Amino acid sequence: MTRRAPGRRPTRARTAKGASRVGERFEGVVGPVAHGGYCVVRLGEPEARVVFTRHCLPGERVVLEITEGTDGDRFWRADAVEILEASPDRVEAPCPVAGPGGCGGCDFQHVTASAQRELKAAVVREQLQRLAKLDVPVVVEDVSGGDPALAAGLRWRTRQRYVDLGEGRRGMRLHRSHDVVEIADCLIAGPPSDHTVDGIAFDVAADGFWQVHPNAASTLVSCVLDMLDPQPGERSLDLYAGVGLFARFLRERVGPDTRVVAVEADREACVRARRNVPRAEVVNGAVHAVLASALDEPFDLVVLDPPREGAKRAVVEQIVDRRPRAVAYVACDPAALARDLALFAEHGYRLERLRAFDLFPMTHHVECVALVVQGE
Template identity: 40%
Template sequence: MTANPSAALPASDTSLPAGDETGHTGEEAVLDVGPVAHGGHCVARHEGRVVFVRHAIPGEKVRVRLTDAADGAKFWRADVIEVLEASPDRVEHFWHVADSLRAWGHGHPPVGGAEFGHMTLARQRGLKADVVAEQLTRLAGFDQVPSVWAGGVERVGEADDGGTGLGWRTRASFSVTPGGRLGMHAHRSNHIVAVREMPLASEAINTLRLWDLDLQGIERVEVAAPANGSRPLVLLAPAPGTKDKRLRAIAAALPADASVAAFDPLAGTVTQLRGRTWVQESAAGHDYRVTGEGFWQIHRDAPGTLVGAVTEFLRQGDFLNPGAVVADLYAGAGLFTAVLADAVGETGSVLSVEGAPGASRDARKNLHSAPQVEVVQGRVERVLRQKPRNFDALVLDPPRAGAGKAVVGQLVASQPRAIAYVSCDPASFARDLGYFRRSGWELAGLRAFDLYPHTHHLETVALLTPAP
């Protein structure tokens, strides 16, 4: 599950962290909003200084509250508190606690996680496409946007959400207020706001009604409700000194069909309280066991969408056929591995590499019936050195930070015929793409998907091949 760690300030406390009580933090300014920037901000200028503004739309005139404005900082940060000249793409925010205008009107910052909820979905996708294009030219080194990308961010999930962009999250992460209520914390802040709904989450998560619980003694709550309707799992991260009796009392207050477990985010341990310590996910004709906080795509349609894009790229290039030799790197519980194993058949082979021990154990369970798969737990670059092969293709799905220069160098050295690169961050992807291009590789295909509506996040799938 994705993490959302938080600290403890009461929801009624309107103070900002001590480090922000310097310079011009807390002051207001009127700004003309410029282009979108990576990270969910728009760029504006105030007295010659760059200000990254959240909850704005390019072209608007807004009044902002400076949230991080130290005198010596290279740039400042700000939230919109009033719209003076609105974009035609501005709409009423669907979630009051995430609406910057309402939240600051009540004296506190908005919660994170829905920072694009004040604009139409079409404009959201347009801004995300602008970010991808800017990263490709700035970080990947292209003179212009490459022609292999159609230039748009594709819609996903409209058959389920009716075009609202809501109800797509099958996993969610929450903080807990000092009073023991379910909460979320504001962007770049220790401030926690109590919540009583999560419009981006699936109905299965919302029907758990976690906000009705007394969560005293808990620091964090993670929840997974698989899109296939199988048993949901609630994970409770206890505060130091919380007794087992307290944890079991909270578990007893949850619906009977939910599994409940305690977890230690630092140690990575999961302790059963009721039911299972794992969930069963389904995608592309396979079932997957995912234990505790193990990674799984959070949009209900993301696994199928990404698997489809990867396999389509590899098959079109004749890189994925029966008998092929492939690797799934940063493989997690084996989402791509199982589908790759189907494609190469028993005459081919799949090397599945994952660094997290828990996820690697899940992969072994999920893939035990596929003799052509070898599951190895370890760092990608080390495993590739230890197990050199003549790969037809590699599938790469690294964490948000990307693969990095050292790993890209090792991938190039392994001399595959093609690489399918799945990324949730356009900046780290573009940086890595620049490393590949400087090593003699080229971008042969690119698609972008709006798997995180009402946020600035998106997913890309690229096909990379050695230059002829």
């Protein structure tokens, strides 16, 4: 059953650029994976129309149905509604509401776990090449830790939001829609996180930010520390610090008398960061504004963990102005990471190492950690 969520206005309609093609069906061969959970299908010759298509895999022959697009648009969006020739990486989706017209929360329920990681690696490579002119080998690492459910891409999401449909019923939104599909059980939802990393318990608000995969926080901390290799006495900045996850472990490495500064815009998170990171300096404010007006001194190490849109020029330029020997950039969007790496390159910083982790199985999302250092 699909219905409109109460109290939510529909997205403002775009001005049409010609006759609508929504609902029309075409047959096509699927091309490469694209960012956002799509694959590229090209329709027509000689000027092929690009159609970003969900629920398919590269190499498949499919029937696709247009979900967004007019004659005047540069590209259309579509769902693959019939698979004529299937990829060997295709599987039956475990969730009964995955697929065209169903829940929009997962992109890759129809793909084997290993192939999902290969698709994500291809996206990261393409974004780095196109936006940062970097040809980098990428392997997306499994972080299931041997847990059978996690290895299958299930029961990993420790925090999940639902639409309340009343009378004890709940639902999830369709892809790029305010409509809701009712669900009995979200198969990627798992038990709540205990916010403990390497034996250290962190104080986190009930609605505060914390990584949703149960192995994410420990995986990212281990990677960041390995890349930065903090030494005693090295001054450190933790930017977009949240409740101080990285700052806490930096403090242990550089020593209690060395300056560690955590910068975070959310006031409540700062309160908790002060509890989580004894003797660290916690600054409440937007990162670009804080760096523009304070902390104007050299720092040896920087952890940069921005929101999905990335750090952007104002923050990158303030970081390089402090001449750190190394920056560990934790990125949840490969396009934003690539754009920011290009900005670092303008100032003489280069990508030294890159790792990628499958912290969001069944979806197109992937987490990367990049080590950025001075030099050619």
